[in-house]
Amino acid sequence: MDEALQQELQQGLRYWLLEQDICRRLLHAPRPLHTSAQLTAAEVLECHAAKSFDYRVLCLLLFRLTKKPYDEALLSFLRLDEMLVDISDDLVDYEDDVLANSFNIFRCYIQLYGREAELKLVERISSLEEQHGLLLAGLTEDMREHYWRRHREASEGQGSDRWVFPPPIYDEATYRERIRREEAQAQEVAVAVFAQSVVPTVP
Incomplete structure (x- = not known):
């Protein structure tokens, strides 16, 4: 294993540690307009930059397997491209990440900057x-x-080449409670419907 691969694997370890710490603090400060999670912009950006370490490891392995020297210009470009893709994914997955208490850059920015x-x-x-x-x-x-x-292929869907921001959640605890209650109610309805469908009809 060469130095470049070792560095990316270290980035992966750093990401996991940062993610756990940041999400722990976010969980204990579910109302960002009222309670600070004591995050810093530096650690949020560091976590975001390290997030796609697995893709970078795969890219490096591909170079090694094809016995080609690393193309530093291409790797630098891909790093920036991955970071932008990660932001796009975080905007799409924002509500799910709040529900799961996962790292999400928009979620962290709401904690850092509130309504801005x-x-x-x-x-x-x-x-x-x-x-x-x-x-x-x-x-x-x-x-x-x-x-x-x-x-162009990835942007064929209408609006897929635009940055679309979801509504911010300013009370994560209440949001989680509401979604879980709705999911439980939906499950109860589904069970009731299924039970009715399997009960034999009396002639």
């Missing part, structure tokens, strides 16, 4: 997109064409 969370995250996205564009310009023409082809 969306604006602050837009600023973060803009900064990453600017860096992303510069790194993309440094790739070969074939790589750029491949990227844009895959980007």
Whole structure:
């Protein structure tokens, strides 16, 4: 195992430790407008940057398996691309992540910035997109064409190429309680319907 792989695996360990610590604090401060989880922007950004370590490990392994030297320009670009994809995924999965008490950058930004969370995250996205564009310009023409082809394919759905922010949840505890109650009620209804369907009818 070379130094690059070791560093990425260390990033993975760092991510898991940070994620556990951040989510523990978020769980004990479910109302971000009233109670601080004592997060810092630095640790949230560090956790977010480390989140896709598994993809980076796979990329490095692919280079090793094909016996090609690391393409540092490509790897740097992919790192930025993964970070943007992670933000997009976090916006889509926001409610589920609140329910599961999982790391989510939008969730953390709400804790850090309250009602300005969306604006602050837009600023973060803009900064990453600017860096992303510069790194993309440094790739070969074939790589750029491949990227844009895959980007178009991934953006075929209406609105899929836009940043869509979910409504922020300012009381996570109440939200979890409501969703779990609704899920329990839905399960009771499903069981009742199933029970009726299997009861033999009397002629």
